[in-house]
Amino acid sequence: MPQLPDMNLLPALDALLRAGSVAGAAAEMRISPSAMSRTLARLRRVVGDDLLVPSGRGLVLTPRAHELRPRVEAALASAVAALRPPPPLELATLSREFTIRTNDGVAVIFGPALTARVLRDAPGVRLRILPEGDENPADLRDFIDLDVGQMGDLPHDIRTEPLGAYGYAAVVRADGPYAHERLTPERFAALPHITVTRRGRVRSVVDERLAALGLTRDVLATAPTYTAACFFALRSDALALVPRLFALEAARAMPLAVLDIPLDLPASRFTQAWHIRVDADPAQRWLRGVLTQIVAGLDRDDPAPPPGPDSGGMTSGP
Template structure:
């Protein structure tokens, strides 16, 4: 590798080229004329040109010096910009693309509010939401900017922030035979169920809770997403079990009734995760803060919106 010259000479070169004299450059740099003269000598050896030569009673720039002048100014300005603290974030002019990974439940909950906020506060930002799949936390190191859902066994270089909790509810078609019922455990177990799972497994904490009461249920179908489960319920007399906040949003857009599940089921944490590389990035911090505020504004119903299912936990 080629040995770099002393970069401390760059400010002196800039001052000499602009002042056109050793004395003027020394005054600008607040050093003695002899110190500036020594700097000029070193610059002549590095550049391979005299730079300033006698002309009458003063000095004049050589052709090489005049050629260097705009480049030196630009290099110095670039170096100073690189070493200054990061400027305050200006959302109105921010140009950035963020890739987020989550499931359809979370996307339905925060997606509309987040896109509305982006358009209002940071119109140059673009959101790219990817579906959950075979998640690898290492994707946060280069491919994913923010992961939202349940997080397990994260590497040491991943940071997390808790957004809240979510619980589950049942939805049924609004004109169905039990849409207005207050479900009992027995009635709940007797009705056909639609659950959401990526791998088709049907047993979950619901079955454990029913078993403690001496009951068992029949899972009519499994669906790959919460949205699909709601559409299944619209064309059947089955209950679709989905996160409560998602159920409320779905009932606003579809003729669905939201029913309480008559079991003592656990709440699940909703977490956002990101890599250390963006931990202090102002734009990324704004994104995380915006998401946290949106989740909080959703209110206490179910403790928050839906999160990613555990590795393959059906409800």
């Protein structure tokens, strides 16, 4: 890389080309005319042109100076802009695409409010919500803007912020035989269950709590997503065990009843994670703040049960 010239000469060159005189440039730069004369001499050596030459009682720009003037103005403006803090975020004109990775339960919990907020406040923003899978947290370095869910060990360059915690509930079809029951542990264990797991695992913390009471349950089916579990429940007399906040949202759209699970189950915590490259990005900070506000509002509407130890991945329900 070639050695850069003294960039402190750029403002002086700009002032000289605009003022067309040493005295005028000196006044603008708040230095003495003799100091500006020495600067002009340095500029002549660097540029390889006289820049300003005598003409009568004053000075005139050389052809090279006329050629340089718009380029110097543009270069100085770019340098100043590069060294300034980012301008205030204008949501109304923001054009951005955000990729968020989460599972269907969390997407249903915050997705409706998030899309409504984006449409209202930042209509140029587009959301791309991807499903969880066998993902790598390092994806945040490249193409994932936010990971939302339960986080394990993360690389040193990933930032996190707790969003909240949620408990679980059971959903049943609203016209089913026990849609309005207050479940006891015995009744809960006796009914067929639908659980959610990506890997087909049947046992969970629910079975541990039931075993402590001398009870066992029958898992009729496992479902790959919470949404699928709700559809299973709509066509059977089985309980689908899903996050409580998800259950409340699903019951607004489907003929489902939400029942309390009569066990002391731990709450599941969820977090948002992002790479340090976007830590200070105004648009990304806005997105994270919106998610925090949305989840805080949900917690006020339906507080989660007292937090306990994590019950496993968010895609493995009770």
